[in-house]
Amino acid sequence: xxxxxxxxxxxxxxxxxxxxxxxxxxxxxxxxxxxxxxxxxxxxxxxxxxxxxxxxxxxxxxxxxxxxxxxxxxxxxxxxxxxxxxxxxxxxxxxxxxxxxxxxxxxxxxxxxxxxxxxxxxxxxxxxxxxxxxxxxxxxxxxxxxxxxxxxxxxxxxxxxxxxxxxxxxxxxxxxxxxxxxxxxxxxxxxxxxxxxxxxxxxxxxxxxxxxxxxxxxxxxxxxxxxxxxxxxxxxxxxxxxxxxxxxxxxxxxxxxxxxxxxxxxxxxxxxxxxxxxxxxxxxxxxxxxxxxxxxxxxxxxxxxxxxxxxxxxxxxxxxxxxxxxxxxxxxxxxxxxxxxxx
Numbered sequence: 001x002x003x004x005x006x007x008x009x010x011x012x013x014x015x016x017x018x019x020x021x022x023x024x025x026x027x028x029x030x031x032x033x034x035x036x037x038x039x040x041x042x043x044x045x046x047x048x049x050x051x052x053x054x055x056x057x058x059x060x061x062x063x064x065x066x067x068x069x070x071x072x073x074x075x076x077x078x079x080x081x082x083x084x085x086x087x088x089x090x091x092x093x094x095x096x097x098x099x100x101x102x103x104x105x106x107x108x109x110x111x112x113x114x115x116x117x118x119x120x121x122x123x124x125x126x127x128x129x130x131x132x133x134x135x136x137x138x139x140x141x142x143x144x145x146x147x148x149x150x151x152x153x154x155x156x157x158x159x160x161x162x163x164x165x166x167x168x169x170x171x172x173x174x175x176x177x178x179x180x181x182x183x184x185x186x187x188x189x190x191x192x193x194x195x196x197x198x199x200x201x202x203x204x205x206x207x208x209x210x211x212x213x214x215x216x217x218x219x220x221x222x223x224x225x226x227x228x229x230x231x232x233x234x235x236x237x238x239x240x241x242x243x244x245x246x247x248x249x250x251x252x253x254x255x256x257x258x259x260x261x262x263x264x265x266x267x268x269x270x271x272x273x274x275x276x277x278x279x280x281x282x283x284x285x286x287x288x289x290x291x292x293x294x295x296x297x298x299x300x301x302x303x304x305x306x307x308x309x310x311x312x313x314x315x316x317x318x319x320x321x322x323x324x325x326x327x328x329x330x331x332x333x334x335x336x337x338x339x340x341x342x343x
Contacts, residue, residue, distance in 0.1 A: 022305045023267050025335050029058045031184025032222035033230040034270045034300040036260040037312045038331055042074050043292045043323045044086050045281045048207060048245070050174065050198035050214035052236040054258050054274065057192035057222040059180045060100030063339040068110075070094040074314075074327040075121040077142075080286035085150045087142060089119020092171075104180040111173050111201075114208070117166035118147040125325050149207065153247020154284075161206065169208040173201045181219075189223040194236065210250075212241025220258075230270075232260040249283040268302040272312070287321030294323055308333040 026034055035056025040046070060066055071093055078086040096110035122144040142148075149161040176196040184190030196216045202209030218236025225231050236256050243250045260274040274296045282288035298312025314327035 023302045025305050025338060026302055026308055026333075027267075028061075028338075029184045029190045029222075030186045031188065031190040031224055031230075032056055032058055032232075033224075033262045033264050034302070034308065035222070036232045036258070036262070036274055037272055037296060037298045037300070037310050037329065038068070038070055038333075039072065039274075039296055039298075039312060039314070039329045041256065041276055041278050041292060041294060041323075042072060042314060042327050043278065043281075043288075043294070044076055044078060044088075045250075045288050045322070046278060046292065047090075047092075047171075048210045049240055049250075049254075049281065050172070050196065050216050050238050051254075051278065052194065052196060052216050052218055052234070052238070052256055052258075054232070054234060054260065054276075055178065055192070055194065055220060057180075057190040057220045057232070057234075058183065059104060059106040059178055059192065060098060060335075061338040062100045062103050064100040065336040066098040067334045068094070068096045068098075068331060070096070070329070070331040072327060072329045074324040075119055075125055076324050077122075077125075078287060078321050078323070080321055083152055083286045084288075085142075085148055087118075087146055087148045088116055089121060089145075089147075091115045106178050108176045108178070109173065110176075112171040113168065114171055115166075115168050116147065118145040118163060120145060121326065151246050151248060154249070155247045157247045159246035165206060169203055169206060171202040172209050173199045175199065184222065186224055189221045192220050194218045194220060194234075207246075210240070210242050210245060214238060214240045218256075228264045230262040230264065232258070232262065232274075234258045248285050248288075251279075251281055251283060254281055255279045262300075270300045272296075272298050272300065274298075274312075290322060292323050296329070298329065306335055306337065308335070 036054040040053040041051040073091050075089045076086050092114040094112040098108040100106045147163045147166045151159045179193045181191040198214040200209045204211045216238040220234035222232045238254050243252050256278045258276050263271045276294045278292040280289045296312045296314045300310045310331045312329045
């Protein structure tokens with residue numbers, strides 16, 4: 001009897017481990033792995049406007065649901081004398097739902113909510129950048145952990161937010177459609193077309209919205225590169241309805257180029273290195289008239305057949321005036337089981 005109980009316990013353990021190893025709900029094409037980290041550009045200008053989020057180039061099965069909670073925690077010190085000072089920390093939660101309409105088409109909606117204030121990370125960042133000998137010396141000239149957004153427009157107008165303006169707010173809602181152009185194989189890439197619309201649901205007066213309805217379209221690809229690696233790339237173009245923000249003239253169109261490399265450490269876990277380049281967003285306005293370069297390292301891990309965790313670190317080592325000094329990202333993705341007979 002004791003031997004039977006031991007055998008039953010061993011069988012249950014093996015079954016549990018096997019269930020934990022089941023990643024078929026998240027890896028649905030032989031061309032891709034767990035996919036890129038879902039972290040869009042964190043530049044302060046990009047956050048206000050529509051910018052595409054990297055996505056795995058595969059869609060849900062018809063009738064399948066996916067729910068996401070993506071969190072980003074960023075510290076900014078973007079300073080251009082005479083033009084702008086952005087000294088802030090943000091905590092953002094993006095809640096989204098995606099539904100597979102057909103075997104090739106899925107629809108999604110996302111609602112971001114964020115807190116903006118002075119934060120707590122300034123001392124840590126100063127010490128960390130000092131250790132790497134890439135410190136932003138101008139950061140040390142200003143008080144730690146303050147909230148200041150000060151923009152001097154070309155028309156002589158100054159826009160300012162300070163500590164009394166810190167707080168929570170709803171940002172602009174996004175609605176998207178993604179269409180599978182090719183599912184991919186081990187030797188041919190998976191291809192997906194993307195279309196996204198941003199609706200102005202945030203408060204423009206406190207910079208939780210850029211105002212107007214923006215649209216973006218692009219294409220993403222993924223391809224297995226040998227046994228352990230998967231490469232990803234996407235190109236997207238965005239058109240903006242509003243080209244003026246607190247007196248600063250913004251470009252009506254932007255391009256973004258994303259590349260990523262996934263290392264499949266195991267069936268359940270991957271390490272990722274990603275790079276995102278966004279074209280200039282402003283006309284003749286310091287760092288925001290330059291390309292934004294963001295590099296992210298992170299991991300993805302399947303916790304069970306329906307739940308996936310991702311986490312990453314974004315560090316701005318070289319360009320200080322148009323992107324976060326440091327950013328942390330954590331996401332949880334829940335995906336329902338694929339309906340029987342659906343592919």
